[in-house]
Amino acid sequence: MSRIPTHTLADAPAASQPLLQKIVEATPGGRPANLHAQMAHSPAVLTAYTSLRAALTKHASFDPKVGAALTLAAASGVGNDYMIRIASRIAGMNGWTEQQIAALATDSPTTDAKTDALASLVREAATNAGNVSDAAWETARQAGWSVGQLADAFAYLGATIFTATFLNFAQTDPDL
Incomplete structure (x- = not known):
């Protein structure tokens, strides 16, 4: 309730x-x-x-499709079902297929290896209170993301954690 x-x-x-x-x-x-x-x-x-x-x-320096992927990755890292539903819906509205949405939610590969590397980094950060391994950071860098873009990814992480934490705190009833 x-x-x-x-x-x-x-x-x-x-x-x-x-x-x-x-x-x-x-x-x-x-x-x-x-x-x-x-x-x-x-x-x-x-x-x-x-x-x-x-x-x-x-x-933010990302197009809406990448931003939606980061939101979904962060939501799955936090683990709030309502936030995952919201993020999945946003991902679908921004061009991700149902299969890709499922992959983003479970840290499985999509057809976009570059976005996968960044989404994995964001998911790891969401799961570990912002902490990420050097290996995950380097994987995202080697995929072609700049340090500025990695910093921008934190904004999606922060916005998603803010929302998911509020949902947990308020025990919001899902309506999606």
Whole structure:
């Protein structure tokens, strides 16, 4: 059972309403997902979440397909089922096939070895509180990722961990 109230746009705290409105406008169903509706209970949480997402959209060096792979890899490393469903859906919307989504979620090879190396690094970081082996780092570098891109990958890791940790903390009921 959820620990935090799930808000509608009408009953969310006033400071959360503009952010929640933007989420509603960008959501195919025209309503916020449970995670957003619960985050809205705290304007600070919803602001932090939307700021992380905006930073990824505006500043990350990856195309949306690679970003979706990193989000899914991080979600599978954290192990929150709701976050994995969200990330899988995003991956599908960004061009990953069902087979590739399953591979990304289980650290198996897709048809994109370069992205696989980076996704494995992110998954390892998610599993180990940010710690990664030198071998995983070097594998990603040898696959062609720059140190700047490896740093950018951390932004996807951070945004996913923030979201998944909130889902665990709030015991959000899955709605996807």
